[in-house]
Amino acid sequence: MPKRQRNAYNSNFKLKVVSxxxxxxxxxxxxxxxxxxxxxxxxxxxxxxxxxxxxxxKKMRQNPSPLEALEKDLLNWVTELCQQGYIRxxxxxxxxxxxxxxxxxxxxxxLKHRKLHNFPLAAxxxxxETLISFDLPSNWTVHFKGxxxxxxxxxxxxxxxxxxxxxxxxxxxxxxxxxxxxxKTMPKEKLPAVMLVHVNKKGWMxxxxxxxxxxxxxxxxPGALINRKSLLVWDMFRxxxxxxxxxxxxxxxxxxxxxxxxxxxxxxxxxxxxA
Numbered sequence: 632m633p634k635r636q637r638n639a640y641n642s643n644f645k646l647k648v649v650s651x652x653x654x655x656x657x658x659x660x661x662x663x664x665x666x667x668x669x670x671x672x673x674x675x676x677x678x679x680x681x682x683x684x685x686x687x688x689k690k691m692r693q694n695p696s697p698l699e700a701l702e703k704d705l706l707n708w709v710t711e712l713c714q715q716g717y718i719r720x721x722x723x724x725x726x727x728x729x730x731x732x733x734x735x736x737x738x739x740x741x742l743k744h745r746k747l748h749n750f751p752l753a754a755x756x757x758x759x760e761t762l763i764s765f766d767l768p769s770n771w772t773v774h775f776k777g778x779x780x781x782x783x784x785x786x787x788x789x790x791x792x793x794x795x796x797x798x799x800x801x802x803x804x805x806x807x808x809x810x811x812x813x814x815k816t817m818p819k820e821k822l823p824a825v826m827l828v829h830v831n832k833k834g835w836m837x838x839x840x841x842x843x844x845x846x847x848x849x850x851x852x853p854g855a856l857i858n859r860k861s862l863l864v865w866d867m868f869r870x871x872x873x874x875x876x877x878x879x880x881x882x883x884x885x886x887x888x889x890x891x892x893x894x895x896x897x898x899x900x901x902x903x904x905x906a
Contacts, residue, residue, distance in 0.1 A: 642681050645674045649681070726893060733891035737898060741888050744862060753853040754861040755801040760836045760868070765791045794835045796844055800852060807848050811840060838873035845879050860884045866895045
């Protein structure tokens with residue numbers, strides 16, 4: 632079915648049709664000028680506006696698009712939120728300029744030793760530490776506008792934290808987690824056997840605790856009891872690189888693969904959600 636052709640009419644033509652229709656009827660104007668009777672009726676209703684238009688104009692100006700008005704409202708809303716500080720941007724970790732070279736060398740090191748010692752996936756592991764706060768109070772709240780004093784209630788533990796040590800093997804096996812509390816004495820409560828719990832007055836890992844993790848967690852990984860050779864991947868935290876830790880690694884026949892500085896977000900399996 633052929634598409635109906637749309638014609639454009641200027642205001643002079645419309646007024647001429649309207650004048651003829653005023654003297655006769657809409658149907659007569661339709662036959663005389665070859666336009667739809669509905670258009671004639673519509674033009675007669677808008678006669679006053681048509682008179683105010685310039686002759687060369689083909690059509691009356693339409694109302695602005697509702698989408699255009701919506702975009703303006705959206706822009707105003709976003710601008711207002713930005714001024715109030717509710718929208719924040721985050722600065723991503725900057726990778727070193729030579730990241731590609733460092734990553735390539737790290738991969739070559741891992742591949743070289745895996746081929747040399749024929750490590751199975753169950754003998755390749757990764758470990759990392761992370762601080763977890765007991766309470767993370769927000770720095771904003773909802774309150775009546777204009778209040779001079781707004782009280783913030785917290786648990787009082789916003790400065791308390793623990794260190795959690797996570798480990799996994801390349802075949803998907805998860806190692807027992809280790810939790811380090813910020814205190815001097817061990818908790819008196821009965822602790823769950825599914826994790827290793829220890830204390831430190833500063834609440835974070837050190838060389839001694841890294842050594843403990845090797846002896847009490849890594850030693851439970853597959854093949855460790857028979858002193859099978861293995862590969863441990865971790866970052867450049869100084870607690871990993873102490874002489875005592877190196878001696879323990881050597882006695883357990885563990886080769887350490889140290890992730891280059893600034894590349895943990897790329898290479899750390901327990902830190903990378905896409906790994």
